[in-house]
Amino acid sequence: MILRQDYLKKLIDFKDKNLIKVITGIRRCGKSVLMGQFKAHLIEIGIDEGQIIHLNFESLKYEHLKNYASLYAYIMEQAGDRGRVYILLDEIQEVDGWEKTLSSLQVDLDCDLYITGSNAKLLSSELATYISGRYVEIHMLPLSFKEVAANHADEPMQQSFNRFTRYGGFPGLTEMGDNEALARDYLIGIYNTIIVKDVISRNNFRDVDLINLIVKFVTDNIGNLMSATKIADYLTSSGRKTHASTVNDYLQALENAFAIYKVDRYSIKGKQLLKAPYKYYVADLGLRGTALGFREMDLGRVIENVVFLELVRRGYHVFVGADQSFEVDFIAEKGQERIYYQVSLSIVDDNVKRREVGGLLKIPDNFPKVLITMDYHAGETESGIELVNLLDFLLGN
Secondary structure, eight states, X not given: OOOOHHHHHHHHHHTTSSSXXXXXXXXXXXXXXXXXXXXXXXXXXXXXXXXXXXXXXXXXXXXXXXXXXXXXXXXXXXXXXXXXXXXXXXXXXXSBTHHHHXXXXXXXXXXXXXXEESSGGGGSHHHHHHHTTSEEEEEOOSOOHHHHHHHTTTSOHHHHHHHHHHHOOOGGGGGGTTOHHHHHHHHHHHHHHIIIIIIIITTTOOOHHHHHHHHHHHHHTTTSOBOHHHHHHHHHHTTOXXXXXXXXXXXXXHHHTTSEEEEOEEETTTTEEOOSOBEEEESOHHHHHHHTTTOOOOHHHHHHHHHHHHHHHTTOEEEEEEOSSOEEEEEEEETTXXXXXXXXSOOXXXXXXXXXXXXXXXXXXXXXXXXXXXXXXXXXXXXXXXEEEHHHHHHTO
């Protein structure tokens, strides 16, 4: 079991704060394991196990608690007069009206609340109505490359990276060892669960074939500008008639399941968000491999996806930088901090180097600008632009 130290630290930092801790993320990214690790931490620091109520609603054991009233009654009974209790609720979206339970518990019980969920609707307007301003979201991703590399410390770094770009970072892969057939079967199982349970069933969709075609298109066009209209036109021209509104509904459902991320374009000179088209990135490269049959990939697009996920992992709000004469892969913002990132497979070719550096030089401000490539740079700069090797970036070197 891999200790998710960064996420665990966040939970520890927020312990006993008067906020509901909401852990979100794609299915099988490790949310339940994180809850278990946090529970172990509570016991380690002296919290009596009887003061911890931990329920996982993926288990049939708690099927009878999947409505807000019965869940509330059960927790109140379990809490008794034990003083402050720590309530850990996994996959809370399975409980009908769960937000009412949380709101009442905050009023009626001395408790510290932690919940996980695999759907972005956890933080929708319904939740905000009940606990507005009283929660903090901790968004969780599958394993980072740094975590994967640490788990395979006995193998060359490049080999770990090749595995990561092919199979991604779902924590369960660590149990498959080097068996590629098992890894593929495991990922296919995750993919099917996300598509069937988190997208089709949750949204009452019926067309499994259409959602699979949309996923294939999106994952095959990582880093390209696209829109629901463009996808619908492509599918229709390929013999699968559909409409932009339908595609948009499916894309939104995939976003809600945290399977993909939509990235808005931002006009650097105009200083405003732009309308469609957008760019999409997949939450884990293992899903991309599964959707596309693990065929050979465009490594340039893959590393762009890797950088995007790493920026999200580090807490940045990410945009695509756009203007009439140039585009910047990512604008990463966090508070008052802003960094521009360009991602390129290699800049050994002088023409490529001029193009990639030139786009960054056109930005009319003095925020840091970074060019990430697979080349080894060892601290080089080019016209004030920092040149960084991708693996060094991912490892935090």
